[in-house]
Amino acid sequence: MSSTTVTSTKMWSGGKSPFNVEYGKLMMWYFLMSDAFTFGAFLISYGTIRFSTNGWPDPNEVFRSFPFAPEGVHAPLVFVSIMTFILIISSVTMVLAVHAGHNMDKKGVVKNLIWTIIGGIAFLSCQAWEWTHLFHEGAWWGSNPFLNHDGTASSTNFTNYFFTITGFHGFHVFSGVIINIIMLIMTLMDKFEKRGHYLMIEKAGLYWHFVDLVWVFVFTCFYLI
Amino acid sequence: MEHTAEHTHEGHAGGGVKEIVRVTVILSVLTIVELALGFWMMGMPLESTMRMAVKGSIIILMLAKAFYIVGYFMHLKHEIKNLIMTIVVPLALFVWFIIAFLYDGNSFRNLRNTYDPHFKEQSTIKVEKKEEKHGEAKHGEEKKEAGHEEAKPAEKKAE
Numbered sequence: 028m029s030s031t032t033v034t035s036t037k038m039w040s041g042g043k044s045p046f047n048v049e050y051g052k053l054m055m056w057y058f059l060m061s062d063a064f065t066f067g068a069f070l071i072s073y074g075t076i077r078f079s080t081n082g083w084p085d086p087n088e089v090f091r092s093f094p095f096a097p098e099g100v101h102a103p104l105v106f107v108s109i110m111t112f113i114l115i116i117s118s119v120t121m122v123l124a125v126h127a128g129h130n131m132d133k134k135g136v137v138k139n140l141i142w143t144i145i146g147g148i149a150f151l152s153c154q155a156w157e158w159t160h161l162f163h164e165g166a167w168w169g170s171n172p173f174l175n176h177d178g179t180a181s182s183t184n185f186t187n188y189f190f191t192i193t194g195f196h197g198f199h200v201f202s203g204v205i206i207n208i209i210m211l212i213m214t215l216m217d218k219f220e221k222r223g224h225y226l227m228i229e230k231a232g233l234y235w236h237f238v239d240l241v242w243v244f245v246f247t248c249f250y251l252i
Numbered sequence: 253m254e255h256t257a258e259h260t261h262e263g264h265a266g267g268g269v270k271e272i273v274r275v276t277v278i279l280s281v282l283t284i285v286e287l288a289l290g291f292w293m294m295g296m297p298l299e300s301t302m303r304m305a306v307k308g309s310i311i312i313l314m315l316a317k318a319f320y321i322v323g324y325f326m327h328l329k330h331e332i333k334n335l336i337m338t339i340v341v342p343l344a345l346f347v348w349f350i351i352a353f354l355y356d357g358n359s360f361r362n363l364r365n366t367y368d369p370h371f372k373e374q375s376t377i378k379v380e381k382k383e384e385k386h387g388e389a390k391h392g393e394e395k396k397e398a399g400h401e402e403a404k405p406a407e408k409k410a411e
Contacts, residue, residue: 038332038334045332046332046334046335046338047331047332048331048332048335053335056335056339057339060339060342060343063343064345067349068349071349071350071353071354072353074350074353075353075354075356077357078354078357078358078360078361079356079357079358079360079361079364080361081361081365081371081372081375082375087294103294104287104290104291108283108287111283112283115276115280118321118325119272119276119325121325122272123269123272126269126272174379176298177298177378178378178379179374179375179376179377179378179379180374180377180379229327232325232326233326236321236325236326237326240321240322240326243314243317243318244318247310247311250290251289251290251307251310252307252310252311
């Protein structure tokens with residue numbers, strides 16, 4: 028502990044980088060913090076409305092479909108757990124890409140980035156399927172075919188919040204995939220090799236992990252509880 | 253804590269691939285436990301204490317997952333303490349944010365249930381499941397609109 032205090036006084040006396048990270052990475056952290064507040068505001072608004080309403084639809088009734096499943100077969104939680112695992116695994120491949128970047132291992136970066144991009148696209152495809160399916164069931168902004176848990180009429184708040192928040196998250200995944208594709212192209216063009224470091228991959232990685240982090244919260248708030 | 257002190261001079265040292273594998277396993281296990289709790293919860297009666305307890309445990313598991321993602325995948329645990337503080341301390345606002353707003357929502361519901369008999373009554377009337385599908389035909393669209401008109405006045409009065 029004492030060594031930490033000594034270092035921190037020295038850190039601020041000038042001539043050193045007190046946070047010991049690159050400028051862009053620090054700013055990425057601050058951007059993600061602001062983004063966390065945006066998502067937090069969305070989710071808390073959802074929670075407030077849910078708390079102020081007497082009934083709410085049962086997520087296990089609403090999200091029980093599965094692609095290619097025969098009519099009448101209901102599998103609550105199954106499809107969304109696959110989506111969750113896809114995102115976790117793509118986060119892992121992103122860490123591996125960052126790790127390979129540390130070791131200046133271009134091949135490892137390329138391989139893991141491609142896996143991350145595939146994971147992101149897979150997640151987006153799952154979400155596109157789910158949205159289409161819900162739309163065909165009659166759910167959309169301003170239209171809610173589902174009933175409350177106890178069989179009473181439900182307001183459109185449920186679908187409005189669901190589509191807005193998962194849509195906002197899906198848009199983040201989409202931009203994350205675009206960023207990762209750009210990183211892949213830059214790696215293939217040897218940009219980072221020439222720079223002598225793969226710090227850009229780390230910044231893209233932070234963004235990608237944040238997307239995974241937000242999904243942890245969205246998944247819990249909409250599908251589980 | 254020891255980690256921060258250890259790695260201060262190196263800057264970006266982490267645990268390497270071994271740590272990544274460990275955290276992946278932890279995250280997967282936490283997710284599986286969450287899902288198991290979710291499945292278990294399905295059979296429980298609404299508003300029961302048990303159900304609330306399970307929901308609470310799911311939220312705790314969610315926070316644990318968030319900790320592992322931010323701490324290890326995003327590497328925050330291995331950064332310098334000052335940096336960690338500039339990120340984590342502002343996020344403490346969420347404590348107030350969540351408590352204040354959810355409390356407010358809950359209080360609004362209680363007030364309406366006490367003083368607005370219509371609101372209370374509305375939430376006890378059982379309805380038939382509406383059959384409305386998007387993209388079937390224009391006829392369906394019209395029916396949907398009509399269905400909405402029935403539901404709308406109730407909502408308006410409740411407000």
